[in-house]
Amino acid sequence: MGILEVKNVNKRFGGLQALGDVNLSVAEHSVHAIIGPNGAGKSTLLNCLIGKLIPDTGSVMFDGQSVLGRKPYQINQMGISRVFQTPEIFGDLSVIENMMIPIFAKRDGAFRMHALESTMNEKEIVDQAEDMLESLGLADARHDHAAAMSRGNKRRLEIGMCLAQEPRLLLLDEPTAGMARADTNNTIDLLKQIKDERDITIAIIEHDMHVVFSLAERITVLAQGTPLVEDTPDKIKGHPKVREAYLGEAA
């Protein structure tokens, strides 16, 4: 039984069957990638996991509890954090101020922007934020404007802000989209480091096969809203149907 269990999930948009009988089991502490061509239903599935969409039928269980009917912030409190394609950081704040926000929210259950100034003086929170920036390799940038960082470092900060919530499942939606190769490789290294150092499960939607094959232990291939095959990277690479239908562009 996986930490995330998706069973017979269906989702229609009018006449379009975006997801048809999707089953997915993500093993605890694994890195599980979900791939597939444009329009395969990857984002729709992700949105069903985080409470942005409600499936028409089926179940989504996280650690034995249903996520269906819960609001995104409630699912987040259950232990699921997600990173979107576009970094969601506060550009006007410094790097360390950004990092303090989830640490403060985790401790107090909520965060109000006007509390940031007093939070800046709370040693416990500053120390935790410093430690997190250190482990992300962002310590030297702590007083920089977040907006001025490279795309790779913005993504690094955002992933760190998710980790500060101490999730058990980290969901990544194309975390290297639009990145130069060097930033992509840095992000791969960061995710490997996170996997090695933390008690965490990672599910990743990704188009870049270099990223997928560098990180994933299991891969589910979606095609037209339905899982075509689920297997290890080696088997997926060699699978004739998958090669033909989904890896053509990367081959």
Ligand SMILES: Nc1ncnc2c1ncn2[C@@H]1O[C@H](COP(=O)(O)OP(=O)(O)OP(=O)(O)O)[C@@H](O)[C@H]1O
């Ligand atoms: N809100 C919506 N309303 C209507 N149709 C939608 C909606 N969201 C997605 N779709 C359709 O559902 C199908 C699956 O879309 P989805 O975005 O989940 O695919 P995807 O695999 O994430 O694609 P991509 O790799 O291009 O992001 C597509 O045909 C898309 O046009």
